[in-house]
Each structure stands twice: as structure tokens, then as C-alpha cells.
Amino acid sequence: MVFSKVFTALFPVVLAAAVNASPVASPEANPSTEIAKRTPGNVYLCPQTGWGGICTTISAANTCNNLPGWQNDVQSVGPDSGATCTAYSLVPIFYRIFVTFLAHIPVTNSQDWCGTGGSQWTFTYPGDSTGGWATANPWGLQIKSIYCNTGSTGGGGGTTLGPFTGLATYYDPNGGTGACPPYPVINNWDMAVAIGSGHWDGGAHCGKTMTVTYGSTTISVIVKDLCPGCQGANGIDLTEGAMAAMDPNYIAHGVDSVQWSI
Structure with missing residues (x-):
């Protein structure tokens, strides 16, 4: 699906009343229970650090979302509470060809790289808004796909095993x-x-x-x-x-x- 980029600052009242709308307000800016625990597996994305720019919300609940229109365009990532989300970069084409030649396996679709190679970074609520080029976080502007596991304990479910x-x-x-x-x-x-x-x-x-x-x-x-x-x-x-x-x-x-x- 294609995500429209809507300027969230124009609609603060609407967003507060309709938490299921997309985009939603940044998790750091809106700590209400309704937004913090809205939909595990949804992720709030912004093209600038500090939750800036024209943002949107995508769903990656137990599935790989290849972020059409948002690849290499994310510097703030805010998963909803209740999921552990992993973001992936794309393996360079020469590396994919090399690995395929050695392993004699089919090349995975270049647009679907969740769990198949490249760098990866893990995010949980409230996320990270510091992924710029000038920061120490190398994921800024490199994310091409996201997978969220909603079975994680990130939503406050407490200890399920141990200590x-x-x-x-x-x-x-x-x-x-x-x-x-x-x-x-x-x-x-x-x-x-x-x-x-x-x-x-x-x-x-x-x-x-x-x-x-x-x-x-x-x-x-x-x-x-x-x-x-x-x-x-x-x-x-x-x-x-x-x-x-x-x-x-x-x-x-x-x-x-x-x-x-x-």
C-alpha cells in the first residue's frame, strides 16, 4: 500500500479524539494510555529527527512491511507499545549476488529484506528520534523494511520466564x-x-x-x-x-x- 504523508501539526484535536487515525501523534509528545497502547505492531515514522517533518503510521504486526514511499526516508521511529520491531537495511546488490553464487539459493526479492540480510536495528516503545546523519545512530535514512513481533513483552506484560x-x-x-x-x-x-x-x-x-x-x-x-x-x-x-x-x-x-x- 502507499502511505500518504499528512502534516500532523495541522490536526492536533482530531488526532487526540481519533487515536486510530493515521498519522498519529508522536509517542513522546502524546503519552496518553490510548495512544501508548493503541495498536501493537504499528510504527510511527518521521523523515526528520525529533519527530519532525511530515509523518505517518504503518503496520508491521508479525509481517514484513517494505515501506513503499518511505525507504531511506526515516530518521524517527516510534513503535506502539506492545511489540518489538526490527528495522532492516538492504544488502548491496553485489553482496547478494556473491552470497547467492556461493550458497546456490534463489535471490530474495530485492524489496523484501526483513530477516534476509544487511544491517538491522531493534526498536521498542517509545522508539528513537535521533537517527540523523550527524548522530551516532547509523540507522538514520537507511531503513528499508520493518518487522514487528507483537509477542514481545515490550507492552508491559511483565516477566514471563525467570529469573x-x-x-x-x-x-x-x-x-x-x-x-x-x-x-x-x-x-x-x-x-x-x-x-x-x-x-x-x-x-x-x-x-x-x-x-x-x-x-x-x-x-x-x-x-x-x-x-x-x-x-x-x-x-x-x-x-x-x-x-x-x-x-x-x-x-x-x-x-x-x-x-x-x-
């Missing part, structure tokens, strides 16, 4: 796909985790946010993979990027005792 004390190891997925649908590509420095088979529960926790605490440091990672060889009943396997964010001395330690919950 557990277990051993955390790390691995380098090297752009391989995880065991969780829609089988996203996992890069080494993504904030992602593979959950041990003892708590896999048939993939019931896929896409949910896991909180991991090591000493005084707590990180949040997304469950994207299965770890059948994790250490102990409560073992988890973090990507190297997540492990480094949690423990700067992870290489020397190798394995960390952590507390985690979902």
Missing part, C-alpha cells in the same frame, strides 16, 4: 539465520541471544526481550535463536556484541555467571 541464574557464553553467528521465525539474519554485533533447549518451549519466547544482568551491568537482548549446547540447565548464548556490552573482559572470562529473565 534464572545461569552461564552465559557467546558466539559469532556471522550473518547466519536464527531458529526463530521469520528466521532473521543475526550479525555478530546484534543485541541478540540464543536460548537453551531447556527453556526453548517450542519457540514460545522468540522475539521477546531478555534482560541479562552480570554484576552491576544489565543489558536487553532479543531472543532469536536456539542453543542446544548451552552450558547447564539455564545456559544462554549471547552474540559477541551483546557479551561485549555486558562484560568488557568477556574474552578473558569466556563464560559469565548471569541472571536472566524474559
Whole structure:
């Protein structure tokens, strides 16, 4: 579908009364319960930082939205409460051809890259409005598709598993796909985790946010993979990027005792 760009500043009264209209006001500017928990899977997009410019709302609830008319045009991303949304960039054509040649697999439609390659960034409510070229956030103006998992705990559903004390190891997925649908590509420095088979529960926790605490440091990672060889009943396997964010001395330690919950 094609999204019309409507200047939201002209209609503050209408938007306050009809929260299901598109576009809606920015989640930071409108903290009301009605807007904050309107439709998990909807995402508020703006072409400028600070929720500026002519904005719109798209739906990506458990589906890949390829953002027609909005690719490379987003600098503020605001998911509605209740979903974990992952935004994807497009893999350069020469890379896709190279990977296809090596793997002997069909090239995925160039307009549908949710979970099939490139860079990816995770957003939860209230989102991030700092994706400009002059910021430290490299996703600004690079997003080409978005997938929102509405099974996440981002909407305040509380802890659904844990807390557990277990051993955390790390691995380098090297752009391989995880065991969780829609089988996203996992890069080494993504904030992602593979959950041990003892708590896999048939993939019931896929896409949910896991909180991991090591000493005084707590990180949040997304469950994207299965770890059948994790250490102990409560073992988890973090990507190297997540492990480094949690423990700067992870290489020397190798394995960390952590507390985690979902």
C-alpha cells in the first residue's frame, strides 16, 4: 500500500479524539494510555529527527512491511507499545549476488529484506528520534523494511520466564539465520541471544526481550535463536556484541555467571 504523508501539526484535536487515525501523534509528545497502547505492531515514522517533518503510521504486526514511499526516508521511529520491531537495511546488490553464487539459493526479492540480510536495528516503545546523519545512530535514512513481533513483552506484560541464574557464553553467528521465525539474519554485533533447549518451549519466547544482568551491568537482548549446547540447565548464548556490552573482559572470562529473565 502507499502511505500518504499528512502534516500532523495541522490536526492536533482530531488526532487526540481519533487515536486510530493515521498519522498519529508522536509517542513522546502524546503519552496518553490510548495512544501508548493503541495498536501493537504499528510504527510511527518521521523523515526528520525529533519527530519532525511530515509523518505517518504503518503496520508491521508479525509481517514484513517494505515501506513503499518511505525507504531511506526515516530518521524517527516510534513503535506502539506492545511489540518489538526490527528495522532492516538492504544488502548491496553485489553482496547478494556473491552470497547467492556461493550458497546456490534463489535471490530474495530485492524489496523484501526483513530477516534476509544487511544491517538491522531493534526498536521498542517509545522508539528513537535521533537517527540523523550527524548522530551516532547509523540507522538514520537507511531503513528499508520493518518487522514487528507483537509477542514481545515490550507492552508491559511483565516477566514471563525467570529469573534464572545461569552461564552465559557467546558466539559469532556471522550473518547466519536464527531458529526463530521469520528466521532473521543475526550479525555478530546484534543485541541478540540464543536460548537453551531447556527453556526453548517450542519457540514460545522468540522475539521477546531478555534482560541479562552480570554484576552491576544489565543489558536487553532479543531472543532469536536456539542453543542446544548451552552450558547447564539455564545456559544462554549471547552474540559477541551483546557479551561485549555486558562484560568488557568477556574474552578473558569466556563464560559469565548471569541472571536472566524474559
